[in-house]
Amino acid sequence: MDLNISLQESPCVSIPEWANEATHYFENEYGEQWIATTKGDKVLISGLDIGWDIFRLDSEEAIAESTRLSSGKIVEGQNYPLINLVLNESEKFWMLTVLKSFTSVFELIKKYEYEGDYKAG
Incomplete structure (x- = not known):
């Protein structure tokens, strides 16, 4: 079964080219849409609410x-690319879920690369 999602256009701004490959999708109660995926070692996040601008997080x-x-904690000197986004509670929960899923994968990859004895398959 295929899931067809129609992303809303923003005036003068195109939906990201990778939108049809997005692995995470969210639409809040106001119809504002967000998408996310990974490309290599980056998390890509974009949304209608921000004119489909793309955040690329390592x-x-x-x-x-x-x-x-x-946690709400900020570490001085740390880069927080999403800190200026204005998110409602449901968007925060979605964003946290997306980031947790990707960071879990990143941490596993790092662990296996460090141990050096992981063999796929």
Whole structure:
């Protein structure tokens, strides 16, 4: 069964080219849509609410943002690319879920690369 999602256009701004490959989708109670996926070692996040601008977070930034969203704590000197986004509660929960899922994968990859004995398959 295929799921067909129609993303809303923003005036003068195009939906990201990777939108049809997005692995996470969210629409809040006001119809504002968000999408997210990974490309290599980056998390890509975009949304109608921000004119479909794209945030590209590396694993360190994704972990920092995940921690900030869940605890509210900010570490001086740490980069928080999403800190200026105005998110309602449902968007915060979605963003946290997305970041947690990706950071879990990033941490597993890092662990297996460190141990050096992981063999796929």
